[in-house]
Each structure stands twice: as C-alpha cells, then as structure tokens.
Amino acid sequence: MSNDIGKLCDRVRETAYAIHVFHGNGHLEKVYENALAHRLRKAGLDVKQQQPIQVFDEDGTLIGDYAADLLVEGRLIVELKAAKALAPEHEAQLLGYLKSARLEHGLLINFGSFKFQIRKFAKSDSSSRRMFGGIALLFSALFAFFAVNPIRLF
Numbered sequence: 001m002s003n004d005i006g007k008l009c010d011r012v013r014e015t016a017y018a019i020h021v022f023h024g025n026g027h028l029e030k031v032y033e034n035a036l037a038h039r040l041r042k043a044g045l046d047v048k049q050q051q052p053i054q055v056f057d058e059d060g061t062l063i064g065d066y067a068a069d070l071l072v073e074g075r076l077i078v079e080l081k082a083a084k085a086l087a088p089e090h091e092a093q094l095l096g097y098l099k100s101a102r103l104e105h106g107l108l109i110n111f112g113s114f115k116f117q118i119r120k121f122a123k124s125d126s127s128s129r130r131m132f133g134g135i136a137l138l139f140s141a142l143f144a145f146f147a148v149n150p151i152r153l154f
Contacts, residue, residue, distance in 0.1 A: 005105050008045075008076055013118055015039045016109050020116045029082040032111040033069050036080070046073050055100045068097055076105050082112035086119065098123045 019035045033049060040047045051071040055064045070078035079094045086108060094106045098121065110117035 005075065008073060009105065009107060009120055011043065011045070012036075012040065012072060012076065012078060012107055015043070016107075016111075016118065017116055020111055023111075025082070025112050025114055027082065027111070029069075029080050029111070032082060032109075033080050036078070036109075037070060040070075040072060047071070053097060053101045066097065066100075068101070075103060076107065077101060077103055078107045078109060081108070081110040083110055085113055086110045086117050091119065091121070094121055095123065 016032075016036055019032060019039065023031070023035065037047045037049050048071040050067040050069070052065055052067055054062055055066065057063045068077045069080045072078060077094065077097050079090070079097065081090055083090070090108055090110075094108045098104065098106050104123050106121045106123075108119045108121065
C-alpha cells in the first residue's frame with residue numbers, strides 16, 4: 001500500500017471513529033453516510049455519495065450496476081453498515097465493488113455495533129495474488145464460519 005493511500009485510509013478511519021464516538025450506534029446507515037461525507041468534505045477531500053458503478057460481464061456487456069456508499073478521492077470505496085456485526089457477506093459485497101470499479105482499496109465500516117468496526121481491503125489483479133486470494137478467501141470464510149459456530153468437543 002502506498003503511503004498516500006495509507007494516509008487517506010487513516011484519515012477516513014479517524015473521522016469515522018470520531019463520528020462513532022459522537023453519535024454512538026443506533027442510527028440508520030444513511031445518517032452515518034451523511035456525517036462521514038460531511039466531515040471528509042470539510043477536511044477538503046473529494047467525496048461522492050451513492051456513486052454509481054457499473055458491472056460488466058467478461059465480454060463487456062453491462063449486466064447491472066450498484067451505488068457505492070462513498071467514493072473518496074476517486075480511489076477509495078467506503079462501504080458503510082449499521083449492523084450488529086460485520087458478516088462475510090459484507091466483505092464479499094465490498095470485494096465485488098472493488099472488482100467492478102477496478103479499484104484496489106476499500107474500507108468496510110460498521111457503525112451499528114457498540115464497538116466500532118472497520119476493515120481495510122486491498123485488491124490486486126496480479127495472477128499470483130489472484131491464486132492465493134482465492135485460498136485466502138476460503139480460509140477467511142471458514143474462519144468466519146467457525147467464529148460464529150464454534151466446534152464443541154465436549
């Protein structure tokens with residue numbers, strides 16, 4: 001991760017945490033989206049809310065689109081949640097957004113939990129990373145499954 005994108009992620013993370021401290025949990029996702037967009041714009045960053053991103057099939061056919069909660073500086077997707085906890089499907093959603101948008105960096109932030117939750121994702125299209133990425137995704141999914149459904153030995 002370049003130092004520049006790292007600083008951008010740090011800024012978004014610090015701002016989101018300050019919002020969580022001030023507003024707490026319990027609001028709708030849109031409230032947190034508006035608050036984060038407002039504060040980041042006040043800090044001088046370019047922030048687009050509900051940024052349309054098109055999804056294309058392998059032959060280039062448009063097959064759908066979605067709206068990213070926030071697109072910061074044209075290179076960081078921020079997906080917000082107001083849930084009890086982050087789930088594997090939230091991670092899969094952000095990874096899909098990164099792939100469709102052809103962007104490398106994303107933040108997944110959950111304001112709905114009493115404890116502030118944030119995860120950073122970096123996607124790469126290099127073939128070696130793609131191979132290991134599938135393995136990492138499998139282990140990630142297994143870890144998440146067993147974290148939610150622990151094995152009882154006794």
